[in-house]
Amino acid sequence: MTASFWRYTLLIAGKDLRIEGRSREVLYTMGFSAALVVLVFSFALANATDPAQGPITAAGVLWAATLFTGTVALSRVLDRERENESIRSLLLSPAPRAAIYLGKLIATAALMLVVEVLLAVLVGVLFSAAVFTHPIWLATVLLLGTLGFASCGVVFSAALLRARSRDALLGALLFPIVIPVLLAASRATACLFDPLAPDLDPVGFWTRFLLATDVIYISLGLWVFEPVVAGE
Amino acid sequence: MSQRHLRVARVCKNFGRQRALVDVTLQFASGEVTSIVGPNGAGKTTLLGILSTLVRPTTGEIFLGEESIHKDRTARQSIGYVGHEPGVYPDLSAQQNLRLFAALYAIPDAEACIAGMLERVGLGGVHHDLPARAFSRGMLQRLALARALLHNPDILLFDEPSSALDPVGVRWLADELDRERKAGRLVILVTHDLDAAAQVSNHIVVLRRGRVAADTTKPDGFAPAEVRTLYEEALRDR
Numbered sequence: 001m002t003a004s005f006w007r008y009t010l011l012i013a014g015k016d017l018r019i020e021g022r023s024r025e026v027l028y029t030m031g032f033s034a035a036l037v038v039l040v041f042s043f044a045l046a047n048a049t050d051p052a053q054g055p056i057t058a059a060g061v062l063w064a065a066t067l068f069t070g071t072v073a074l075s076r077v078l079d080r081e082r083e084n085e086s087i088r089s090l091l092l093s094p095a096p097r098a099a100i101y102l103g104k105l106i107a108t109a110a111l112m113l114v115v116e117v118l119l120a121v122l123v124g125v126l127f128s129a130a131v132f133t134h135p136i137w138l139a140t141v142l143l144l145g146t147l148g149f150a151s152c153g154v155v156f157s158a159a160l161l162r163a164r165s166r167d168a169l170l171g172a173l174l175f176p177i178v179i180p181v182l183l184a185a186s187r188a189t190a191c192l193f194d195p196l197a198p199d200l201d202p203v204g205f206w207t208r209f210l211l212a213t214d215v216i217y218i219s220l221g222l223w224v225f226e227p228v229v230a231g232e
Numbered sequence: 233m234s235q236r237h238l239r240v241a242r243v244c245k246n247f248g249r250q251r252a253l254v255d256v257t258l259q260f261a262s263g264e265v266t267s268i269v270g271p272n273g274a275g276k277t278t279l280l281g282i283l284s285t286l287v288r289p290t291t292g293e294i295f296l297g298e299e300s301i302h303k304d305r306t307a308r309q310s311i312g313y314v315g316h317e318p319g320v321y322p323d324l325s326a327q328q329n330l331r332l333f334a335a336l337y338a339i340p341d342a343e344a345c346i347a348g349m350l351e352r353v354g355l356g357g358v359h360h361d362l363p364a365r366a367f368s369r370g371m372l373q374r375l376a377l378a379r380a381l382l383h384n385p386d387i388l389l390f391d392e393p394s395s396a397l398d399p400v401g402v403r404w405l406a407d408e409l410d411r412e413r414k415a416g417r418l419v420i421l422v423t424h425d426l427d428a429a430a431q432v433s434n435h436i437v438v439l440r441r442g443r444v445a446a447d448t449t450k451p452d453g454f455a456p457a458e459v460r461t462l463y464e465e466a467l468r469d470r
Contacts, residue, residue, distance in 0.1 A: 011335050022363070085317035089379060091286055093336040146311050183237045230286065
């Protein structure tokens with residue numbers, strides 16, 4: 001990957017983030033959905049009495065909301081390429097397909113991470129989760145979990161660019177594939193949210209698992225994006 | 233502008249069991265405006281997709297000079313494409329759209345180039361922050377042409393460029409095509425409008441059921457009646 005490859009990648013990511021900076025429609029939709037999901041869960045689980053289940057519940061809510069809002073981001077970031085057929089102009093440009101993939105991945109992950117910060121604070125407040133006990137570890141888990149989810153999501157979203165019921169199909173196709181990422185991320189987050197956890201060994205294990213999954217998913221994404229986006 | 237030929241050599245394209253193009257062989261030269269005409273389903277848009285490098289032929293090759301455009305990735309930089317849709321980002325302004333494509337094509341002195349191009353297509357006076365979403369169809373088509381011409385391509389491809397334009401827009405587009413032809417660019421357009429084809433072209437290709445039914449060049453251009461006769465004869469059952 002040369003300097004020009006990264007230049008193309010950053011140009012494409014920058015373009016998506018600039019468009020979002022102008023419209024803010026994805027961020028507002030994601031933020032609103034995230035807040036709604038957390039609030040609904042906090043009301044539903046208000047009478048849960050087992051304190052040992054608290055961190056597990058909080059982690060589950062955080063990642064369920066991330067899954068939900070991440071799908072909104074994926075759908076919209078790729079949808080913008082469909083409007084006016086701008087994807088054709090992008091594909092005709094000298095930008096390598098892999099750079100387009102990585103640019104989209106960076107933009108989607110950046111939007112998701114912004115909303116995840118809000119989500120983590122909300123979960124901390126409403127579920128009394130120890131969000132700020134291990135901030136670096138939590139940031140690492142969120143980053144790796146988000147990259148794993150978005151790396152698959154960008155490929156599926158691009159594959160469904162011209163499909164009629166793509167929003168429904170995206171969830172149906174994507175969710176089973178990202179189960180390993182969600183399992184690892186929610187297990188690591190549950191350990192981090194538990195103030196009584198004896199050590200961070202399980203977090204280390206699940207973080208390494210997430211890292212390995214991300215490497216596999218991103219490598220596959222770089223490999224399959226070109227035929228997927230060309231519709232071949 | 234480099235003088236190059238675009239050569240379509242025995243191209244076939246199948247979509248599953250459906251044969252969209254069958255053994256198509258054609259040649260296009262710089263300074264020519266070629267209109268590809270034919271009924272719906274004749275394979276015009278598929279051929280344009282293959283010429284643009286976005287669709288791969290099942291068999292056969294397209295050569296720009298001596299290079300196969302599907303093997304040489306830099307060939308994409310020689311192509312400008314204007315489709316049904318303008319291919320620009322509606323949330324960005326005209327300047328921001330062109331700035332993005334100027335950066336993707338690594339155009340030197342991009343700001344001057346963008347200002348000149350916007351002036352040329354009649355968008356120079358548009359407020360610099362107005363998103364393309366607020367543009368009329370005609371303005372979007374002008375922006376699409378600016379985007380396609382920005383990197384000074386040797387080949388310009390148009391897919392039904394005048395389909396949503398008013399008569400003033402159609403006249404403007406015909407003048408632009410003539411200007412590009414005189415500048416030595418190789419222009420290919422797919423259209424249903426035989427009168428528009430006669431107005432701008434000096435090379436007419438008629439496609440019928442994925443095959444070339446007529447391929448005629450006339451350096452001085454065609455009269456509308458000539459194009460109509462050529463088209464009807466080519467489509468007559470043989």
